[in-house]
Amino acid sequence: MKFLVVQKVVPGTSVQRLAKLLPVQMKYIRQLKDARKIDLYYHLIGQEGHMLICEVGSEEELSAIVGDDPLFFDSSREVYPLITYEKHEDRFRKLLTESP
Secondary structure (H helix, E strand, C coil): CEEEEEEEECCCCCHHHHHHHHHHHHHHHHHHHHCCCEEEEEECCCCCEEEEEEECCCHHHHHHHHHCCCCHHHEEEEEEEECCHHHHHHHHHHHHHHCC
16 A cells, blocks of 8 residues: 655744754654655655655554654644556546446
């Protein structure tokens, strides 16, 4: 299962707190990438945030990844389940053939 996670630091988070937590978060993300739990990671230019695509076996695993993030309490997130273009196309074709 793949999920897109868009995470942004809560406005007003102190620079001192970010200076302390960002290196820890970067290490955490590196560990997830090395474990192949994160397929893609991109920093959002001009913003204090990033997006990543997680590859997990369950929603519980995704919840642990998000919840263990060092910036969990200092960030907001949007999470979107993803499917491939091919699966989406197959579903669309099936809907077309089943319609009256």
